[in-house]
Amino acid sequence: MNGAFAGHGLYRVDELPLETLLKPGKNELLIEVAGYNSNSYYLLDQPSFLQAEIVSGDRVLAATGGEGFVEFIDRSRVQKVQRYSFQRTFSEVWRLPGREEPAVCAVGPALP
Incomplete structure (x- = not known):
């Protein structure tokens, strides 16, 4: 939030209090999803996937599938890299500084 690390979650539901990271005026929240x-x-x-809401009191300020979020692909992460073995995952490779590209986002009902 505004350049400060707010938290992380691994394949679960999290609620992150952001009040202490807010500043007067416009605030920017960056959520990174790795797949x-x-x-x-x-x-x-x-x-x-990401399913998120920004809530203030009882009011939803932004929600995925609605308005308030802008998606993009961070092309600084290299997608085709060496894999060690089936048991181990790929190595992480980044090109810095990176560039942003608009993401294609599919909005629809959740699968059963």
């Missing part, structure tokens, strides 16, 4: 989509003993071959 490796690679079958291994370590990771599930599952598509990544």
Whole structure:
């Protein structure tokens, strides 16, 4: 939030209080979602997704699937890198400084 680290979550539901990180005027929240989509003993071959709401009191200020979020792909992370073995995942490789690119976002009902 506004350049400060607010927290992380791993494949679960989290509620993060952001009040202490707010500043007067416009605030910026950056949420990063990692999806490796690679079958291994370590990771599930599952598509990544984000479902989020920003709430103030009883009012929803922004929600995925609605308004208030802008999606983009961070191209500074290299997608095609060496894999050690089926048991181990790929190495993380980044090109810094990176560039941003608008993301294609599919909005629809959740699958059963």
